[in-house]
Amino acid sequence: MDISRKKNSQVTILDVARESGVSYSTVSRVLNGFDFVKGSTREKVLEAAERLGYVANIQARSLAGGRTQIIGLLVPGLDNGYITEIVGGIDQELAHSDYDLMLYTTHRFQGKESLYVKTIANGLVDGLILLVPHNAQNYLQALPNQNFPYVLVDQIDNTYNSTTVDATNWQGAYDAASYLIKLGHQRIGFIMGHPELNSARERFDGYRAALQHHRIAYEESLVIEGDYLTKSGYSGAKHLLSLPQPPTAIFASNDLSAFGVLDAIHEAGLRIPEDISVVGFDDIPLASLVYPKLTTVRQPLVQIGQVAVRLLLEKLENPEKEARRVTLATELVVRDSSAPRG
Amino acid sequence: MDISRKKNSQVTILDVARESGVSYSTVSRVLNGFDFVKGSTREKVLEAAERLGYVANIQARSLAGGRTQIIGLLVPGLDNGYITEIVGGIDQELAHSDYDLMLYTTHRFQGKESLYVKTIANGLVDGLILLVPHNAQNYLQALPNQNFPYVLVDQIDNTYNSTTVDATNWQGAYDAASYLIKLGHQRIGFIMGHPELNSARERFDGYRAALQHHRIAYEESLVIEGDYLTKSGYSGAKHLLSLPQPPTAIFASNDLSAFGVLDAIHEAGLRIPEDISVVGFDDIPLASLVYPKLTTVRQPLVQIGQVAVRLLLEKLENPEKEARRVTLATELVVRDSSAPRG
DNA sequence: TTTAGCGCTGCAAACGCTTGCAAGAACACT
DNA sequence: AGTGTTCTTGCAAGCGTTTGCAGCGCTAAA
Numbered sequence A, B: 001m002d003i004s005r006k007k008n009s010q011v012t013i014l015d016v017a018r019e020s021g022v023s024y025s026t027v028s029r030v031l032n033g034f035d036f037v038k039g040s041t042r043e044k045v046l047e048a049a050e051r052l053g054y055v056a057n058i059q060a061r062s063l064a065g066g067r068t069q070i071i072g073l074l075v076p077g078l079d080n081g082y083i084t085e086i087v088g089g090i091d092q093e094l095a096h097s098d099y100d101l102m103l104y105t106t107h108r109f110q111g112k113e114s115l116y117v118k119t120i121a122n123g124l125v126d127g128l129i130l131l132v133p134h135n136a137q138n139y140l141q142a143l144p145n146q147n148f149p150y151v152l153v154d155q156i157d158n159t160y161n162s163t164t165v166d167a168t169n170w171q172g173a174y175d176a177a178s179y180l181i182k183l184g185h186q187r188i189g190f191i192m193g194h195p196e197l198n199s200a201r202e203r204f205d206g207y208r209a210a211l212q213h214h215r216i217a218y219e220e221s222l223v224i225e226g227d228y229l230t231k232s233g234y235s236g237a238k239h240l241l242s243l244p245q246p247p248t249a250i251f252a253s254n255d256l257s258a259f260g261v262l263d264a265i266h267e268a269g270l271r272i273p274e275d276i277s278v279v280g281f282d283d284i285p286l287a288s289l290v291y292p293k294l295t296t297v298r299q300p301l302v303q304i305g306q307v308a309v310r311l312l313l314e315k316l317e318n319p320e321k322e323a324r325r326v327t328l329a330t331e332l333v334v335r336d337s338s339a340p341r342g
Numbered sequence C: 001t002t003t004a005g006c007g008c009t010g011c012a013a014a015c016g017c018t019t020g021c022a023a024g025a026a027c028a029c030t
Numbered sequence D: 001a002g003t004g005t006t007c008t009t010g011c012a013a014g015c016g017t018t019t020g021c022a023g024c025g026c027t028a029a030a
Helices: A013-020 A024-031 A040-054 A058-063 A081-096 A113-121 A136-140 A169-182 A198-213 A229-240 A255-268 A301-317 B013-020 B024-031 B041-053 B058-063 B082-095 B113-122 B136-142 B169-182 B198-213 B228-241 B255-267 B301-317
Strands: A070-073 A101-106 A125-132 A150-153 A164-167 A189-191 A251-252 A277-282 A295-298 A325-328 A331-333 B070-075 B100-105 B127-130 B150-153 B164-167 B189-190 B247-253 B279-282 B296-297 B325-326 B331-333
Touching: A013 A024, A013 A040, A024 A040, A058 B058, A070 A081, A081 A101, A081 A255, A081 A301, A101 A113, A101 B070, A113 A125, A113 A136, A125 A136, A125 A301, A136 A150, A150 A301, A164 A169, A164 A301, A169 A189, A169 A198, A169 A251, A169 A277, A169 A295, A189 A198, A189 A229, A189 A255, A198 B013, A229 A251, A251 A255, A255 A277, A301 A325, B013 B024, B013 B041, B024 B041, B041 B189, B070 B082, B070 B113, B082 B100, B082 B255, B082 B301, B100 B113, B113 B127, B113 B136, B127 B136, B127 B301, B136 B150, B150 B301, B164 B169, B164 B301, B169 B189, B169 B198, B169 B247, B169 B279, B169 B296, B169 B331, B189 B198, B189 B228, B189 B255, B228 B247, B228 B255, B247 B255, B255 B279, B301 B325
Parallel strands: A070 A101, A070 A125, A125 A150, A150 A164, A164 A325, A189 A251, A251 A277, A277 A295, B070 B100, B070 B127, B127 B150, B150 B164, B164 B325, B189 B247, B247 B279, B279 B296
Antiparallel strands: A101 B100, A295 A331, B296 B331
C-alpha cells in the first residue's frame, strides 16, 4: 500500500518562527489571535507568515486541541430544491465566518445513523447541522454527549432539548387553505406530505383548521397521503380527478408534489387555473419556472439555512447557551395557478 | 478564549490495544488492513475494536502521514440543477467507497482562488474534484504540485495535462439543431451559454455545423449571447420574438435558459410547440417538470459525477496513472416542446 | 542441539499544532 | 538600587496516528 505523502514544501509554524525570530508558541499565539503578544512581535510574525505563504494545518491544530473550523452538514441528499436552497443559505452564511463545510449524505447509512453520527462527531467537525428527513432521535441519541454543538432544521425533537429552526407550517397551510376558500372553493383536495414528518402533520392540521374555521366539512376522500415527492402528487391528483365529484382546487403539501399535480391536470386536459386551482408549499425556485407559475406558501428557505448557521456559531462561541427554537414566518405567494372558482 | 474540548470518552487505538492485549502499532496495522498480522491477532483486535466502539481519529491519522479519506469538491454553488445532479452522482459513487466529502463553494473567494486551493490542498483532502465555472487554470496553477490528485469536470484545460470528464457538447448541439432542421425549421434562434466556457463554445459550433451541413445560411441576428442563466434565456427570447421575422424554433444552450425562453414565449401569447419549438441542453430533472415538457439534449450528469469520482480514486490508488479525458455521450430527448414547423 | 530465517510484534519517533507552566523582561514603585 | 507586578515569551508535553526498525519466538535446516 503506497502512501504517497505530500510532505513536500509544507510551510510550518516552525518555519514562520525561524523567519520571524520568535518561538513557535508565540507564532501559534499570534495566529490564534491571542492577547498578551506585543504589537511589534505580532506584526513581525504576521508578516513572516504572509511572506512564507503559511497556511495552518487543520489536522494538527485539531489534534492539539484546537478547533477544526469545520462544520458538518447532514442531509438526505441534494436532489431537491428545498434542501439545496437551505444549503445555499448555510453556505452563504458560512462564507462570512471562517468555517468550512463538510457534507454528509445520510442515505448511505440507512439504519446505522448512530455509528455514522458518532464517527462524524468524533471526527473533525466542530458542530453539526442536521437537515435530516425523519426521526432525528436516531441521530441525536448518537451524539457523544449532549454538549456537542448541533442544530436541527425543520424537525422538532421532543426527546432532547435541541436548538431548532423551522417555519410556521401550520399557519402557512392555514393561510393557503383559507385563501382558496375565499376564492370560492369548497372542495379542496389535499396532498399530504410524509406523515412521519411533523412539517407534514402541521400542514395537514393547518388545512383542517382552515376548513373548520370556515365551516366546510372535512372530507376524507379529498385527502391523499403522500410523501413530498412529485410522483405522489401526480398519482394523488390523478386519483382526485377521477372522483365522481372532483375538487376544484388542490393544495399540495410541498411544491415538488404540486408539480406532479400540475402534470396530472395537464394530462387530463384541464386548464389551470380556469378549471382547477393548485397551491403548493415551499416556494422553491422552480415554483416560478413551471407553467403556470405556482401559487405557493413561501418558506424563507435561504434564511432558514442562515439562521441555522447563526445559531450553531452562537453555540460554538458559547457552549453554555441555552437551546432555543426559532420559527420563521411563511407567506402566501399568489401566482398564476390559482383563481376564483369558475 | 474558551476551548471546550470534547476529549470525553474518545476511544483510542491504545484502548483497543489494551483490551486486546497487543501493542498499539499492531492495532494500527490491523485497522489498516496490513498483511503480516497473524489471523488470530487480527480477530482479537477487530473484535475488541468493535466491542469498544472504536472509530479512528482522522486528524491524527492524517497528521501521521496516512490518508484522510476525504475528497474535496469545488463548486461555484448549489443553486442549479446541473450542478446538483453531478454532485448527486459524485455522492452516489462516493457512498461505495469510504471517502467523505468536503464541499467548497468558490463564490466566496473571488479572485483569491489560488490561496483558496492552496489551503484546501495543503489541508485535509486527499484529492480534489473541480467543478468550477471558468478559468480552471486559476485553480490549477495553485495546486502545490501537479501530483496532487484532482479531476476536472466539464472544463478543458489546455495548460496542464489534467484528467477530465465531459460530454459530447458539439455532437449534442449538432444533433439538436439537425433535429429541428429536419422538422422543417429554417430559422432557428440560438441562445448561447457563457462564451468563456468551452462547453458553450462547443455547443455553438455544433449548432453552426448543423446549419452548414444542411445548407442553411448562418444568420447572426438569430444568435443571442447568454450566460446559461434563466434570465438571459428570457430576455434573449424576447428579443428574438421581436424580430421582424422571428425564428420558428429556439435552441437554448442549456435547460435553465430554455426555461426562460418558455417563459418569454408564454408571455407573448404564443403556443409551444404549435407556434414555436424549443429545445434545451442538459436534461436536468426540471426539464420534464415544466410545461410543456422540454425537448432537450441529455447529458448524463449523474454519470459524469460518478466517472469523476472513479477517475479520482484511480489516481489516488495509483498516482503514476496517466491523466486522461473521458467524454460521455449526449442524447437527444424529444418531449413536448418541439414539433414540425407549423 | 544449534543456527539461520522468517513471520509477526513492539518501541519510539514523527506529523504540526495548542497550551499550561515557568521564567525572563520591563516597568513602577518604594 | 531593590523589590514586586505585570507583560511577554519560551519550553515541553501531549493530541492519536502511522511506520521504520529492531527484536522476539518459532520453525526448518544443519
